[in-house]
Amino acid sequence: MSGYRAALRIARRDATRSKGRSALVLAMIGVPVLAIVVLAVLARTVDLTDAERLGWDMGRADAIVQAQGREAVPAAVLGFDYGTRPAGRGEPWTDAEVTGVLKARLGEQTGVLPSRTGGALVTVPGGLSYAMVREVDLRENAARGLLRIDGGRPPATTGEVMVSRTLRERGFRIGTDLRTRDGAAKRIVGYVTLPDNPRGEFVQGLPGSLLRGVPANFLVTRGSPVTWADVRALNALGIAVNSRSVIERPPAGVPERAGVMESGGSGADTAIVALVLAMIILEVTLLAGPAFAVGIRRQRRLLALVAAVGGEARHLRAVVLASGAVLGVAAGALGTLGGFGGALIGKILIERYANTILPAWDIPWTWIAAICLLAGFSGLAAAYLPARQAARTDVVAALAGRRDEARTARGLPVAGGVLTATGLAATAVGIGPLHEGGAVIGTVLIVVGFVLLTPAAVGLAGRLARHLPLPARLAVRDADRNRGRTAPAVAAIMAAVAGITVLAIGGNSDFAQRRAEYVPRMPMGSTVVEELPRERVEQTAAAIRSVVPGADVVRADHFTDPLRGVEDPARAVVKRLNTPEPDPSTCDPVCAYTTSGQFGFEYLIGGPELGRVVLGRDDPAVTAALGAGRAVVFVPGVVRDGTARFSVDEFGAGAGTAPKSVPFPVEAVYVPAISGPTAILPPAMAARTGLATEPAGLFVTDRLTAEQTRQVREAVIKVAWYTKVYTERGFHESFGLILLILGAVGSIMVLGGSLIATGLSAADARPDLATLAAIGARPRTRRLLLMAQAGFVALLGCWLGITAGLAPGVAVAVPLTEPTDPSFDHGTIVSIPWALLTGVGVGVPLLAVLVIGATTRSRLPMVRRLSG
Template sequence: MTTAVLRPLLRIARRDMARHKGRTILITTLIGLPVGAALIVGMLLRQPNVTGDGVGYWAESALLRLEVATADAQTLESNLGTTSFARVDSATALLPASTGDPGLPGGGGLPVTVIIETFDPSNPLEPRRYQIVDGVAPTGAGELAISESLADLRSLAVGDPIQVYGLGQQTIVGIAHVREQHDFTTLLTSPEQPLPAAAELPNELTTLGLGYRSSSYYLATDPGDFGRFANNVSASYRRGSEPYPSNDQFFTDPTVIALLAGTGLLCVTGLIAAAAFATANRRRIRDFGLLSATGAEPGQITTLALVEAGLLGTVGAVIGATVAVIGFNTVGVGLLTANTNSDAIAVFAPRDVVVTIVVGIGAAMLAAWFPARTVAAVSTQTALAGRIPLRSPSRWTAPLGLATGAAGLSILAVWNDSNSGGDRQSLALIVGIVLGLGGAALLGGPIVSALGRLAARLPIGPRLVLRDNARQRTRTAAAVGALTAMFVIPVVALALIGTEQRSNQLTFPGTTDSSPFEQANRNRIVGVVLGLDQELSPAQLAPLDDIAAVEQIVTWTQLSPRGDPRAFDPWTGGPSFGAWDEALAAQLGLDQRQLPIDSPNELRAVQLVPGSLDWPPQELIDLYDSSGNLSVRLQVTSVSTDLVVEPAMFLLPDTATSLGLEPAYRAGVIQLAASPDAATIDQIRNLTSVTNTGFAAQAGIDLPPLSYGGYLDTPYVSSTNFDAVKAIVVGLAFVSGLLVLAVTAALVSTESDNDLATMVAVGGAPGLRRSFLARQTFSMAAIAAAVALPFGLLGARALADPGFYGNFDFTVPWLWVAVLLVGTPVVASAVIGTTMRSKAVTPLRRLD
């Protein structure tokens, strides 16, 4: 199609938009709202703030460390305008920048902070930690093995030379998979390799607590570079992007999440838009007929509709994006700052804006596509007569809907069964949800048609409603589809919440949801352990203080194993012995299914990188006081990817020494799962060390019988009032459903006015219009509710986690489900019936 041909189509589309302002406003709003919402999601995700609610965010903020060399506090303050940093006297080894020596392997770039680990092949535990995948293990001074990630990052290979601060020139003799450190940038040295003391390091390190999502480490090689570098970091920080590419998972990318959120919302609003387009096309069918008679091809008529949709989508998406960006960066930032006790920042991410606008335009065009094809297929003379012939629904629609829905539910079930995080799992979840919702939405059309055929025996009122639904099947099916999707989601949520609540009651029979004390303390963080061998400055501790749940921070200054100052990065800086040892478990008689439930203590293990840590449930963690007495035993009963940090796996120094191992200094958050009393909290506050059950056993520590270990896995939502959550879910769905129904009723009203006027003309009661619209609203909502109920329950069943304890009882909160699925149609029809005009005031449409 040539540009010349597009021109008149564009002209017609543009003028149609101006002529039909109501439709224009509706469609642009339906597109603009999700686009704006998606952008706001993206901008929220790009906020660097730490909030009391966002414990998971805080966990990432702990990564927000900017390590720079040869800088002092004054320089940093002047460049970054922040005082939230403290100086660290030394660090692990530093792989210097190669910018000054392009001949070095890796070809330049910023220097990399690395972890130096001693690799002792004679230690039987070492193979659990490191696996040489290429070359050999280092055997003496001057030899190094490096982690795969470091090899990839700098394109290093066996045989390459490498410069390391404090170690000088080294030769790479092996590439290792460093399991425990999530394969972070690591150097493995031989035990014969002398490690540099802190005093030997040429530079000081300065650690900055910068904020969310800056997961890389930086070094500037000289003061001159530092200013430029700090400015770059500061600028990127301020615009909400990462200053340096990190190993972020696909689904942690704000753009992707914003896109997913926008797409999800557009699925609902797009269906309503499709109904609006179908209605508009029906009203304009004579215009299309005239165009066809004038010589327009079906493709040109489709193009006209798509051009118009594209224009509407563009206007809607641009307005939505503009309002979202301006609104968020003016009002939103202020609100966030006021309500989260942190400094929100203005964010403008061009990539988010472009992507969401493009998706918005695409959604508008997709919504117009099917109605456009329908009118383009109408014969010219039929269109000129003002008719769109009724076609029987495809007999494949219903089976297709059922098959699609079943496929979606199956994928969800498989996902739930094998969920271990990661991109593929996330993608499977999304595909499953989309297919499930799509299948449910597809059933709307066949049901509407079937009801239309079955209406013959009904009284005139319902008969007219069902017949009109069937006659305007495109519009009705789209509206029913949107409503179905809107109902399925809260039904799933309600069933999952009900099941969690029930499981919680079974797991903790002595507790009730109404106990304010237990609720207040459940899943509450009562201590944070940082593996930093240093005193933290008040500025450094400030972000932790912002977390309301953190009651005390315990540091480990007295546990320095060698007495030399050695800073351990909370995430990667210290050795860890957390790998589950099946043999040890057998030796200890650990049977994860047989332990009684009688202890309030639990430690929830948390993966820092989803899918990368195979943390075993049932691990026992003993907490010792400063005198070395066992005070509390905690059990790792679940592994979560959504909370906090890695579990702490610590050894007492003496125990470590006896084992010939270095103590593990790792970050950990101790969580109390259920009903800790004040004494327990105080006890935990006074804890100073933690040791691993397995190593304690190896060290000959006499472990008490396992009977007092406990299952204390509480669902995340258990810290919240279940009924409040249900009320919120139902309330949101209810309001959204009412909005969708209001728009749909307006469309029905627009489309049916002529018919209604005719009915009034032949003697229909004055209130006919009102009752007709109320009934039609009810019918569409009721059909959607009827389809949503089985899909929602099946979806929830597929997603429900049987849990670790076997205390699984799929429980549907029927009252809330009924409130939603019965209440919405009833209330919506009542509202529509009350607010609509009682008589058809629109005259019969002018023939010309």
């Protein structure tokens, strides 16, 4: 062990003596570690669990409850949608009844604090604005933590409110009045922040100050845990419960939150994450390897002295490996500390720009430990090949100051070719059963194969360099002679560009598919106003015409939810319209595909003008059919001999009653459409179904400008503030920003790799530069030589990477662009972003040449002549 302790001492002293090279290795290993730590910490911190959100949801209360109805709710409920009351049977609960039930079950000492959440229109400069409202008494201990008080005091009467920072910035200050839509004035007494929407327009007041008819949640303070047995007992009465103790320490057998699906990652996602980690290790190893190779050149005399005094090959390997371990561990520690600092900055930025407040840190210590081990392994991996080279040091040549000639192992090109062919085969064969996972596996094999082929590619370039100008010829031959530092840098650039190429082709092809499959909801420029109450339809239409005089406004209705508006669901007869099954003998496989349409409804009700809105064109068959009182069906294979045989299912009162199916044949015509509702029914025909209807929306078929759409939205919100306004502008997404980011990442990697390789080459080639100066080379030769070295490394690495990434990129595009709808027949879409790849392959090497040319001194250095 004494030999290994000596190796560690030598490595530590060499690291402190060669500060520049050590700093370079620390940066190359530490920066990826820093980035991974930042992402890991922020990902865990942003992903809030139920336990971490407890302060937002229930303050300091022991539970929060909601009365959902008079019938039992499933005991599986661990969470509910705050502020809403799911459909229940029987008379609704009153606040007094809920309080009485809770005290009877949990004890008379139980505190019950009502809390309501909703929205209200408030008067702001320029008109009305919709603000979120929370009615709760913040003076009570149970409410501490629900909201953050930023100034002033909580309201003490229903005439007082607190407002958010956004409203404060709009001029609502403490002591001024906030007026609601009906003109009521509320005095502002403080500022408050909603944790999960800190930049939203928000108002807080006491119960009864702003909201009317909104069901309450109740914060329950017991002084002791609300147990799972208590939860089950209250569920049996129709009261949903979120218990702090149950969420923090779930008993065995407690089911997951109702309505929330666990998002388990797919095999392809796992493979992609593994690919990213593998690429990071490969990148660090390949970029740090030349630094250790140059370090060996500086240590050759030391290593030769160790061998001369009896050191064995394992001791020489240990000296270099110890250097990799020391620098790797140090880089891991520094990168981790820097990652914590970066995560702190990221948390501040997220809270400022992502409109949320992160309640607490969640540090994945297991991941952090694994990342530190990864850093140490990366240092060892980067030093492995130089260590093997050190073990073969020629003692006599090293002491005499002579260099070893570069040689490429004969087996490397063969192994590289085999791996590349295997990767291509895996990409072609595995893309079917494994989808994107097959391309990921193929990418790894192809990249590793190209890494093994890189030394041979550098050697081939060296043999072809005789046709180049002198500086470029010297640069390429120097790279060939020193493959130990050139090939890893070229391979690192190649690996980065290959990954960028795969992502760019896959992402650009997926974007091209979205553009090809985009179906407009309406004719271009038309506008729809949705979610209108029946009593506000005419007022809304008048408001639209006041902004756009003479506008063509078309109304559409749809069948309402059978239970909506029913006073007693227990005795209701529920009706539902069913579409006949398509006849597979009269249509193609598209018959199996149905859609709820552009507007989210299976059936629309209207006249000929509605047909023009749905199809986006004036179809004579549709106009004639709807004008004559016939239905228009968009599902193929349903209309037979001019008739579509619908049915109306009637569900009688009482649980378990079998539905009664009543035939409902209608005269209809079939019209093909890429997307649309199942059918358009004329109003008279819809009335014969016996189903209730309500407005689906108002459609403005005139082409509106962006300014007119804004004016319509402002006019409509004054009539019915909860409506939605949408104007069809066509497909206006852009993939340019993502391509720009990929290009920037690739450029940084290429530029960094080429500069690192050039810097190491300059440090290693000082004797050669001195020889050039001695034989009369001009001063600018040094600059031209280094510029050529940077260009060669960047150019070769870029185009090897583009070549390596083309096949996997195309393979990734195949499963990504499979048609999502049988009616789309575009087939596989492969869109290669040649502009990006050309910019990376040509522009970035040129940029590296210019950077080296601008930062290199022309004066050739003079060094002491080596004896021997």
